Amino acid sequence: MSTAHATGIPLPPASGAWREGDPPGRRRWHVADKPLPLEAGGELPGVRIAFETWGRLSPDRSNAVLVLHALTGDSHVAGTTGPGHPTPGWWNGIVGPGLALDTDRWFVVAPNVLGGCQGTTGPAAPRPDGRRSWGSAFPFLTPRDQVAAEAESADALGIERWALVIGGSMGGMRALEWAVSHPDRTGALLLLATTAAASAEQIAWANIQLGAIRSDPHWHGGNYHDTGHGPDTGLGLARRLAHVTYRSEPELASRFGRSPQDAEHPWHGGRYQVESYLDHQAAKLVRRFDAGSYVVLSEAMNSHDVGRGRGGTRAALSRVTAPTLVAGVDTDRLYPLAQQAELAALIPTASHLRVIESPHGHDGFLTETEQVSALVKEILAVNH
Ligand SMILES: CC(=O)SCCNC(=O)CCNC(=O)[C@H](O)C(C)(C)COP(=O)(O)OP(=O)(O)OC[C@H]1O[C@@H](n2cnc3c(N)ncnc32)[C@H](O)[C@@H]1OP(=O)(O)O
Numbered sequence: 135m136s137t138a139h140a141t142g143i144p145l146p147p148a149s150g151a152w153r154e155g156d157p158p159g160r161r162r163w164h165v166a167d168k169p170l171p172l173e174a175g176g177e178l179p180g181v182r183i184a185f186e187t188w189g190r191l192s193p194d195r196s197n198a199v200l201v202l203h204a205l206t207g208d209s210h211v212a213g214t215t216g217p218g219h220p221t222p223g224w225w226n227g228i229v230g231p232g233l234a235l236d237t238d239r240w241f242v243v244a245p246n247v248l249g250g251c252q253g254t255t256g257p258a259a260p261r262p263d264g265r266r267s268w269g270s271a272f273p274f275l276t277p278r279d280q281v282a283a284e285a286e287s288a289d290a291l292g293i294e295r296w297a298l299v300i301g302g303s304m305g306g307m308r309a310l311e312w313a314v315s316h317p318d319r320t321g322a323l324l325l326l327a328t329t330a331a332a333s334a335e336q337i338a339w340a341n342i343q344l345g346a347i348r349s350d351p352h353w354h355g356g357n358y359h360d361t362g363h364g365p366d367t368g369l370g371l372a373r374r375l376a377h378v379t380y381r382s383e384p385e386l387a388s389r390f391g392r393s394p395q396d397a398e399h400p401w402h403g404g405r406y407q408v409e410s411y412l413d414h415q416a417a418k419l420v421r422r423f424d425a426g427s428y429v430v431l432s433e434a435m436n437s438h439d440v441g442r443g444r445g446g447t448r449a450a451l452s453r454v455t456a457p458t459l460v461a462g463v464d465t466d467r468l469y470p471l472a473q474q475a476e477l478a479a480l481i482p483t484a485s486h487l488r489v490i491e492s493p494h495g496h497d498g499f500l501t502e503t504e505q506v507s508a509l510v511k512e513i514l515a516v517n518h
């Protein structure tokens with residue numbers, strides 16, 4: 135059900151503007167008072183950024199940490215499922231009282247990315263006239279636009295400077311853009327399983343995923359939100375393909391091998407276990423994610439190139455002044471370690487490359503709680 139408006143992925147509870155002292159995990163939002171100028175030209179009016187916070191902002195506002203989610207993640211970094219929260223917190227073992235990102239000490243802020251579908255303005259959101267969803271009229275975004283919108287929200291929260299900016303994968307692209315565009319506002323930086331620029335192969339995998347969505351007859355050129363049907367088949371195929379790239383070949387071999395799913399027989403119309411697993415991952419995403427957002431966010435990731443208009447990658451990365459840790463996952467076939475090695479080598483303030491050991495491939499930055507916790511503690515100790 136990728137028809138967020140038509141068939142109702144529940145939008146977050148209408149909780150309105152953030153107030154200091156809000157209880158942890160409450161979803162709030164900020165609406166920009168002027169249109170956002172976009173890197174590709176034009177502007178986006180009425181930008182709303184939904185976010186969640188944990189902990190308390192200190193009186194001197196020096197304890198704020200920005201956590202930036204990956205492609206199909208959202209602001210729900212910590213917590214349980216519930217209204218407006220289709221999944222449990224994706225870093226439940228890392229963010230919370232007494233955990234590596236200790237919310238008794240740090241004020242943690244997690245925005246939903248611009249272009250997404252969990253309360254922040256995206257293709258499924260109503261246009262400013264309120265009558266129809268944006269659909270195909272939603273503009274092309276880049277990570278720099280997404281960071282510009284997040285910076286405006288930080289202004290609204292009264293946060294001049296983040297003690298730490300963290301992101302993995304697509305979140306890492308934005309974290310990097312924060313450190314390059316706003317070195318004075320980025321106190322420290324943790325980059326996980328990300329890259330200085332989307333590679334040809336990453337763009338190629340995205341191309342197949344976007345092709346699957348766009349060739350679904352329910353896509354309607356992106357204008358399906360008010361039709362009652364979405365391109366669920368296409369989105370499901372995109373997720374299946376993406377999910378294989380998120381995991382490793384040895385993991386799939388050892389978890390599933392050639393086993394058939396329960397009593398199903400693959401020679402007689404049944405499925406292998408790995409096929410059933412992919413069907414499950416696809417169904418879960420289709421229930422909670424908007425296909426239009428998937429397209430907009432994938433295209434934004436494709437456009438990611440930190441060196442664009444800045445004299446190239448080396449020159450751009452030399453702007454980073456924050457103490458930085460860069461880590462990758464040893465089995466990541468989508469964002470291979472060479473990409474993080476480049477970041478660690480070219481960011482002048484970066485320590486040596488850290489390697490997360492995991493059978494889970496790219497998703498290791500989401501699943502390897504202990505190793506990621508150690509990295510979070512290490513970078514937090516640098517400045518504080
Ligand atoms: C914890 C969360 O849900 S995070 C939510 C936010 N999501 C994100 O940030 C990214 C999207 N999600 C993901 O990328 C992944 O789900 C991760 C990385 C968060 C979790 O990965 P893992 O914990 O390794 O989960 P894994 O890939 O093994 O999938 C487990 C699921 O597959 C199901 N599964 C396993 N084998 C099979 C099979 N043979 N047939 C069908 N389903 C199967 C499990 O029952 C389980 O289902 P559930 O998620 O509905 O409980």
Ligand SMILES: N[C@@H](CCO)C(=O)O
Nearest residue numbers: 204205206207303380
């Ligand atoms: N599993 C992650 C990987 C993308 O980095 C997601 O779906 O967001």
